[in-house]
Amino acid sequence: MFEPTLIIAAASLVGLCVVAFALLKAWQGWLALKQRELDANPREIEAGVGNSAARIEIADLKERIKKLEAIASGVDL
Structure with a gap:
């Protein structure tokens, strides 16, 4: 079948x-x-900080990421 x-x-x-x-x-x-x-x-970055302070914090985080990526790839700063 x-x-x-x-x-x-x-x-x-x-x-x-x-x-x-x-x-x-x-x-x-x-x-x-x-x-x-x-x-x-709510987002921590918006809790009690102004718009300019949030931008500064984001720029600081981006710089930290660049440094960590450089360390990971073996580039000496």
């Missing part, structure tokens, strides 16, 4: 769909969790 290859292929396709659906639901749950975290905790 049905060939074993056809049954295996159909079962594999159904299994793949189940796994894909489960992963999609997990991804949506993770995104919802992160959204709740962002809504609950």
Whole structure:
């Protein structure tokens, strides 16, 4: 009636769909969790500092990143 290859292929396709659906639901749950975290905790950089202070802080962080990248690549500053 049905060939074993056809049954295996159909079962594999159904299994793949189940796994894909489960992963999609997990991804949506993770995104919802992160959204709740962002809504609950406002950004630290905006908490009580002005716009210019935030820019200075970002520039300082960028400089630190450049130094760390130079250290990682073996460049001596």
